[in-house]
Each structure stands twice: as C-alpha cells, then as structure tokens.
Amino acid sequence: MTTTRRTAIAALWGAALSRSPGRSAQKAAAFGLIGDRYHNSDYVRTALNRTIAGDVGVSIDFCDETRMLTEETLSGYRLLIILRDGMIWPDGYPDENTNAAWVATGKPKLVFDPPTPPTEAKPQFWMKPEQGKAVRRFVEEGGAGLFLHNVTHVGLTDPDFRHVLGAAYTGHPPIRTFKVRVTNPDHPIAKGVRDFIVTDEQHYMDYDKDRKHIFLETVNEEGLTYRDYGATAPGGWAYDYGKGRVCYMSPGHLLTVLWNPEYIKLQRNAVRWLLRQSS
16 A cells, blocks of 8 residues: 555544544444434434443444455454444435534524535445445455444445345334334243334344244334335344354444433343354
8 A cells, every 4th residue: 555545544533433522543343434414413423422332341343434444453352332324425415404513493594695505416326346345355264243233225236245244234214113024932042131112213124034033023013014025124134154243233323222221231131142252
C-alpha cells in the first residue's frame, strides 16, 4: 500500500470512528458499522453501548462510513456488528419526510433563496465485492458476526455477504405490534429468555440456511400479514460458519425495542455465544 493510500485511510478512519467515552486508543473487541437514512446512528450507538459494551464488557468501535468495512479494518477485531441497510444516498433524498432531521410538526413549507438545485436523489448499493469477501474471510477464519434488524437488506447486494448472513430482505409492513417468540429455548442465545411483545418493524426475509438454526420467530397475533408471507417470519438464527460464528436477530428499529429486557438478554447471550464465552 502506498504512503498516500495509508494517509487517506487513516484520515477517513479518524473522521468516521466513534469510541466509547474514556476509552484508550487501543483497538476494541468489536467493530460496529451502524446507521443509515432511516436508522439514526446515535440511537444504535446509545443502545449497544448499554446492552453490549456496558453489560457484557465488549468494547465497540462504532463507524457509519461504509467505506471503512474492509479486510484491513477488520484485522484484529473479534466481532463484527452491523445494523444498517444496503443503501447510501450520495445525491440526497427525494423528499425530507423520512430524513431523521425532518421536523414534521405543522409540515412547514420549504423555502430556500437561492433555491437548492434538484438532484436525481436515487439510492445506491454501497457494498462492493471486495467488502463481501472481506466479511466472509473474517468469519471463516474465526471472527464472529452479529447482524441486527435491517442488515438483511445488505443480503440483496452481495453473494458473499448473503452466504455469511444466510438471508436477504423481502420487506416489512408499517410499524406495528407483534410477538417475538422463542422457538428453541435450548439454544444458548435463547437461554432464560421468554416470549415478549414489541412495537417495531416486523422484517421479512428469504432465509437460505437450515431451519434448525432458527431460535426466534416474529408473529403478528392479530393475523396481520405482509404480502404473501403470512403473519410469521424468522426472527433470529445462529450457526457456526467456518471457524467463526454468525447470529442474526430482526428486532431493532427503535431504542425502546433494543432495550426491551428480554431482548437485552438475547443480545448479551448472543455476544457471549459468538465469542465462545458460552457453549
């Protein structure tokens, strides 16, 4: 790698990285890629700093710059955490109604002088083939992957990443209330966890792996469905992958969901299982 390339990566890293307060410059145990147009980085960082960094004692380097997901970045970490979708919007948004900074009260008219030039405002998939391969090598060689909520959307964009994750996003209905049901109470991640109810995005996906790996499902008990997928969807699965381990869990659109007491148990158990602190 050239000196110029190293300098550019170092500058990008310094701008993108967010460490827990009071931490030294030593690399953390986990690298967390978080945040997108629909999922503010701050709520994810706030949530996981309590449930993982605080409760389990696993330090996390948070980052919302997708270009930082590289083989070089992952080197030295034990755990990769991703909670974000597969899109970036380099030319802005078609409207501000779904922008996290939008103030909807009163729906004020947007007036600009001079006017902001219009753009195409179309999303782009951010994951490059080399990034998917980097994630695959990381886990195959003994790393761990904790994938949460809308990361199944990234499964649409890269075959190597999808092979690690085990699924690809098909969609979700508007936020509604549903039950998260434990289907395998004997799994170490589900140990001591009871069924719980959340109001959240119920995510649906095409699941690729053996169904024996599923330990959670989400179910709308009022019988509300999504397209042709019914009222029930896989909610969590985990398996060994090469020398490493993978876990996915679908709830997580809201801070109140990530801090549900039963979901906190699941996050703690998942990290301990992924890092082989439990069987």
